[in-house]
Amino acid sequence: SQKIEQNSEALNIQEGKTATLTCNYTNYSPAYLQWYRQDPGRGPVFLLLIRENEKEKRKERLKVTFDTTLKQSLFHITASQPADSATYLCALSGGGADGLTFGKGTHLIIQP
């Protein structure tokens, strides 16, 4: 069955440093890999999407890489801030509008 693993349940990072989150998957050939931010009591918020034929995508302080050979994505937040503290979810889709398969998420804490 499809499986998505995110590197750790919680990650503590000092403010100003780069936070790196990992997403590994098995038994899946996704067309898209996506990252979402979820704050307590809220629904996930879309951050970035990367396609299977793309290696890297950037948006402001965010960078996502996608290695379909390793079946892995890395999500980086540079110059991290306490406001970046949240749970970050990795999600896969096969393309079209077929819904998402989510990882359990990594709870990121940026300490001042």
Added chain:
Amino acid sequence: SAVISQKPSRDICQRGTSLTIQCQVDSQVTMMFWYRQQPGQSLTLIATANQGSEATYESGFVIDKFPISRPNLTFSTLTVSNMSPEDSSIYLCSVEEGGGYTFGSGTRLTVV
């Protein structure tokens, strides 16, 4: 991006009863998606709702337990039927927009 209004935001229900969750989108969308997020777990897709046709359910979810309506292109409901404490979860609706997905703020259901 689309704005999704979901209600109720939370409810406490007696076992054996049913709860209907409503999801209103401010634009017309072909497909709407319903997810469940159990405590400490990630989001799991329940079903995909197309206007004018039966919803498509994921493995482990059945129409008798989670009936869905989709009367038009901006509205959908999910009913959680004959509830048990195991149904205590957050339920979220979602729409796809250009690859990324927008989520409602969720309905936190507690079954006692």
